[in-house]
Amino acid sequence: MNLLKTLFDVLRHNRKATVGTLLLVGFVLMALLGPLWLPVNLDSDYLERFQGPSWQHWLGTDYAGRDTLAQLMHGTRDMLLIAFSAALATLAIAMVVGTWAGLSGGWVDSCLMQVIDIMLTLPRFPIMAIFAGLFSIRDPLSFGGVLALFYWPGLARGIRSQILSLRHKEFIEVSRLMNMPMRHIMLGELMPNLVPYLAINFIGVARDAIVASVGIMLLGIVPLSASNWGMMLNMATTQTGAIYVPNAYAYLLAPIVFIVIFQFALMAFASGLEEFFDPRLR
Amino acid sequence: MTDALLRLENLSIRYQVRGRQLLPVENISLAFARGQITAIIGESGCGKSTLTAGLLGILASNSQVDPKSRIWFNDQDLLSLTPEARRRFRWQKASMVFQAAQTALSPTLRIGEQLIDTVLDHEKISRAEALSRAEVRLRQVRLEPERVMTAYPHQLSGGMRQRVMIALALMLEPELILLDEPTTALDVITQHYIFDILLDLWRSQGMTMLLITHDLSAAADLAGQVVVMYGGRIMENAPAKAFFQQPLHPYSEGLLRAQPTLDGDTASRQPIDGHPPDLAAKPSGCVFHPRCAYVQPSCRNEIPLLQTLPDGRQVACPIRPAQLNLPQLNPSQLNEVKP
Amino acid sequence: MSPRLRKWTSALITILAATLISFVLIRAMPGDFLDLRANELVTTQGLPYATAYKIASSQYNYDPNLPLWQQFVSYFGGLLHGNLGTSMTLRIPVSSVLLQALPWTLFLNFLALLLSFSVGTTLGLLLAWKRRSRVLSGLMNGFAVLSQAIPDFLIGLLLLVFFGVRLRWFPLRGAYDISYTPGFNLPFMFSVLQHAILPAMAYTLSTVGGWMLAMRASATQVLNEEYLLVAQAKGLKSKRIFGRYLARNAIMPPVTQLAIAFASMISGSIFVEWMFAYPGIGYFFGYALGNRDFTLLQGILLVSTLTMVVANLLADAVYSWIDPRVKT
Numbered sequence: 023m024n025l026l027k028t029l030f031d032v033l034r035h036n037r038k039a040t041v042g043t044l045l046l047v048g049f050v051l052m053a054l055l056g057p058l059w060l061p062v063n064l065d066s067d068y069l070e071r072f073q074g075p076s077w078q079h080w081l082g083t084d085y086a087g088r089d090t091l092a093q094l095m096h097g098t099r100d101m102l103l104i105a106f107s108a109a110l111a112t113l114a115i116a117m118v119v120g121t122w123a124g125l126s127g128g129w130v131d132s133c134l135m136q137v138i139d140i141m142l143t144l145p146r147f148p149i150m151a152i153f154a155g156l157f158s159i160r161d162p163l164s165f166g167g168v169l170a171l172f173y174w175p176g177l178a179r180g181i182r183s184q185i186l187s188l189r190h191k192e193f194i195e196v197s198r199l200m201n202m203p204m205r206h207i208m209l210g211e212l213m214p215n216l217v218p219y220l221a222i223n224f225i226g227v228a229r230d231a232i233v234a235s236v237g238i239m240l241l242g243i244v245p246l247s248a249s250n251w252g253m254m255l256n257m258a259t260t261q262t263g264a265i266y267v268p269n270a271y272a273y274l275l276a277p278i279v280f281i282v283i284f285q286f287a288l289m290a291f292a293s294g295l296e297e298f299f300d301p302r303l304r
Numbered sequence: 305m306t307d308a309l310l311r312l313e314n315l316s317i318r319y320q321v322r323g324r325q326l327l328p329v330e331n332i333s334l335a336f337a338r339g340q341i342t343a344i345i346g347e348s349g350c351g352k353s354t355l356t357a358g359l360l361g362i363l364a365s366n367s368q369v370d371p372k373s374r375i376w377f378n379d380q381d382l383l384s385l386t387p388e389a390r391r392r393f394r395w396q397k398a399s400m401v402f403q404a405a406q407t408a409l410s411p412t413l414r415i416g417e418q419l420i421d422t423v424l425d426h427e428k429i430s431r432a433e434a435l436s437r438a439e440v441r442l443r444q445v446r447l448e449p450e451r452v453m454t455a456y457p458h459q460l461s462g463g464m465r466q467r468v469m470i471a472l473a474l475m476l477e478p479e480l481i482l483l484d485e486p487t488t489a490l491d492v493i494t495q496h497y498i499f500d501i502l503l504d505l506w507r508s509q510g511m512t513m514l515l516i517t518h519d520l521s522a523a524a525d526l527a528g529q530v531v532v533m534y535g536g537r538i539m540e541n542a543p544a545k546a547f548f549q550q551p552l553h554p555y556s557e558g559l560l561r562a563q564p565t566l567d568g569d570t571a572s573r574q575p576i577d578g579h580p581p582d583l584a585a586k587p588s589g590c591v592f593h594p595r596c597a598y599v600q601p602s603c604r605n606e607i608p609l610l611q612t613l614p615d616g617r618q619v620a621c622p623i624r625p626a627q628l629n630l631p632q633l634n635p636s637q638l639n640e641v642k643p
Numbered sequence: 644m645s646p647r648l649r650k651w652t653s654a655l656i657t658i659l660a661a662t663l664i665s666f667v668l669i670r671a672m673p674g675d676f677l678d679l680r681a682n683e684l685v686t687t688q689g690l691p692y693a694t695a696y697k698i699a700s701s702q703y704n705y706d707p708n709l710p711l712w713q714q715f716v717s718y719f720g721g722l723l724h725g726n727l728g729t730s731m732t733l734r735i736p737v738s739s740v741l742l743q744a745l746p747w748t749l750f751l752n753f754l755a756l757l758l759s760f761s762v763g764t765t766l767g768l769l770l771a772w773k774r775r776s777r778v779l780s781g782l783m784n785g786f787a788v789l790s791q792a793i794p795d796f797l798i799g800l801l802l803l804v805f806f807g808v809r810l811r812w813f814p815l816r817g818a819y820d821i822s823y824t825p826g827f828n829l830p831f832m833f834s835v836l837q838h839a840i841l842p843a844m845a846y847t848l849s850t851v852g853g854w855m856l857a858m859r860a861s862a863t864q865v866l867n868e869e870y871l872l873v874a875q876a877k878g879l880k881s882k883r884i885f886g887r888y889l890a891r892n893a894i895m896p897p898v899t900q901l902a903i904a905f906a907s908m909i910s911g912s913i914f915v916e917w918m919f920a921y922p923g924i925g926y927f928f929g930y931a932l933g934n935r936d937f938t939l940l941q942g943i944l945l946v947s948t949l950t951m952v953v954a955n956l957l958a959d960a961v962y963s964w965i966d967p968r969v970k971t
Binding site: 360362365391392393394395396399400402407408409410411412413417421422425426472 | 775868869870872873874875876877878879880883887888891892895
């Protein structure tokens with residue numbers, strides 16, 4: 023409870039963190055309530071095609087005369103799910119591998135580190151795109167999972183070195199001397215020290231996942247739902263020629279602006295968290 | 305003092321650190337005789353380093369020299385020079401041997417380059433001439449130019465680097481050389497080797513030297529005059545011989561007593577109780593009074609002036625010299641220093 | 644194991660892993676594309692099916708009738724002889740596609756890296772030198788945040804729409820105007836440059852902020868070093884202190900990052916090249932993926948892995964070469 027209160031205090035007093043939090047809450051609300059307020063109407067109305075912003079369509083209309091804002095809000099849900107599932111799965115894999123390597127040491131550690139080294143050297147984007155494209159992964163949760171398959175190595179290495187540096191700290195030595203079981207040491211002593219590191223990286227992976235997913239969808243190789251932000255951009259740029267229609271700029275720019283704001287919100291929130299965990303910065 | 309190369313007049317230097325104001329050099333008036341080696345002695349944090357940085361004009365940006373201060377160098381006020389004139393003064397007239405030569409040399413430039421660049425920025429001289437001058441200087445500090453000129457700093461030993469720093473200080477044949485703890489990082493044998501080189505240079509070239517140190521034995525080895533600094537103020541200024549025979553200020557006395565003796569009798573070695581003062585919140589009155597064994601009530605209220613005794617020694621303590629019977633003193637003989 | 648030996652074994656294992664992945668990839672694909680190709684050869688060239696199948700098998704460097712390990716050995720042997728197979732859709736050897744595409748990718752990324760590195764490090768250096776100017780640092784921080792918040796391909800999209808479509812200052816697609824003959828003639832080289840500017844700017848704008856921040860951090864550290872104080876005490880002119888002491892030492896950490904940055908640019912170049920239809924490796928990757936051209940995909944995967952591995956080794960070499968302290 024005390025922790026929550028401090029967190030709340032920091033988020034309130036740090037301007038960047040406040041902005042980030044509010045924006046994130048906004049995105050969550052948009053994902054939950056947006057579709058209720060402005061349901062996506064997939065009927066095409068070609069007379070309303072590529073309209074600029076108006077009272078009726080705040081962000082204009084797409085190539086088939088459908089409301090841009092409604093699609094964007096509908097797509098928010100997917101983006102949040104991808105970011106969240108990718109980050110969560112990455113964290114889970116990285117935790118398991120990182121702690122395993124860090125706590126066992128010896129040849130297990132060397133082998134795992136070798137695997138991590140290789141994963142980090144392999145070109146990530148192409149392999150990810152091949153996986154996502156060729157195995158026709160459609161729903162946002164499994165898409166996040168695929169991203170996680172390629173994002174964990176860096177984080178696992180980080181967790182391992184955090185553990186190695188914690189291992190030699192006095193309080194861990196004491197726990198070992200007192201013959202406490204390994205699991206207890208892990209949960210009781212290591213976790214509180216790892217949490218800040220994990221939290222910051224959670225947000226970092228979420229940001230990367232959004233960029234990667236939008237990019238892959240922009241290539242047009244993963245046919246996710248058409249209102250997904252990356253898919254909207256793909257339709258706008260390669261399929262419908264919206265880039266040549268001045269009136270369609272709202273339709274074209276809106277997803278980009280949304281992505282940038284989402285990225286910014288995560289960055290700002292992360293900087294608030296950093297301050298929360300590092301009292302020196304307060 | 306008629307033949308002073310350098311005279312400080314009411315020199316005060318302030319620092320602004322996180323809203324706190326530090327005063328590491330406070331109202332110092334002092335003259336340094338030409339051709340002499342003067343040691344400025346004090347613990348770390350007594351203001352020695354700020355003093356040298358102030359002399360060279362390389363203070364950090366958060367510092368400020370009091371407008372009433374004057375630094376006379378050959379009867380020219382350094383503080384009134386233009387920035388460009390001040391730059392030309394540096395190293396041309398006064399140079400410095402820095403401590404911890406590991407970090408004092410740029411890791412990515414060859415030694416030769418670091419020796420000659422100051423020549424190139426001060427004189428109209430060809431590169432070849434500058435290089436041959438650097439070789440002469442390196443030989444003066446007993447280094448082989450062939451080996452050292454093209455080396456990078458990390459390829460030299462600590463003692464060699466320190467000698468490079470001395471050669472560097474000699475490059476422009478300055479009138480004044482500041483020696484900032486020149487031997488702290490070195491082992492004893494190397495220390496004495498460096499002292500030997502420095503004394504050799506002093507005897508043959510006769511430049512004025514200012515040795516900044518916390519090491520009394522270094523001062524005893526090299527200096528003809530000793531200045532003791534504490535809490536940003538001058539405590540005592542005396543010829544070395546007289547000083548080591550009988551220090552007049554209680555702080556000087558404490559310093560000497562804290563020094564190990566030859567017979568290794570640790571019982572007679574007594575450190576001074578307490579800590580050096582916080583430069584942002586100095587004690588009232590005499591800055592040394594909280595640690596002083598001879599403290600009197602008046603010490604807490606009045607800042608003692610640096611007074612000149614009949615024999616020319618200067619001391620900022622009215623109590624202790626009177627207790628000692630050596631030159632018989634009476635108040636009328638004590639007069640303020642008039643710079 | 645010595646660190647150097649470890650690096651090399653790690654590099655070798657990585658390349659092996661990439662070949663293994665691409666080997667598995669082609670076998671995991673749905674549909675019997677060998678049969679498809681053989682039938683095509685039968686109809687177009689009137690060959691008997693058995694001969695056609697054999698030709699198809701050697702074209703794709705793949706024979707499903709052998710045991711799996713033999714398949715891998717023959718596949719790997721083929722690679723060692725430079726046989727990357729034939730592109731399934733372009734009908735030319737994959738190696739010749741790569742040889743055509745690679746120079747464009749290298750040229751584009753080199754141009755972009757040159758721009759972003761030189762501009763970024765210069766800005767970072769100035770920012771550290773003039774650290775008391777609040778306006779300047781506020782402006783630059785804002786720019787750095789913004790450039791981190793927009794992925795490079797979206798910057799590319801914006802550039803494309805405004806400078807290409809709206810203002811018509813720059814061409815939208817390709818690497819040069821096909822009405823010119825490639826070679827050392829001015830119109831062709833001008834056309835190449837004209838086509839490269841927008842995609843190069845996309846990379847540059849998205850990476851320049853990173854270089855700037857890295858350089859500022861490095862230069863701020865150098866400014867606190869004692870040798871900088873010594874340089875000042877030596878009465879050196881500001882120009883020399885700035886160039887010889889500050890810049891020379893501050894540039895070291897960013898320079899060691901160059902090789903890695905170049906490699907990750909190349910392996911991440913899919914989106915920007917795709918967006919501008921710039922005929923480099925990344926463009927053909929998008930093409931191969933969209934058209935299910937597995938042999939081409941394999942080849943590109945191997946080439947990008949090789950680039951990454953070489954860049955990593957190069958980064959190590961550069962690091963020990965550039966910093967005299969590491970050498971000895």
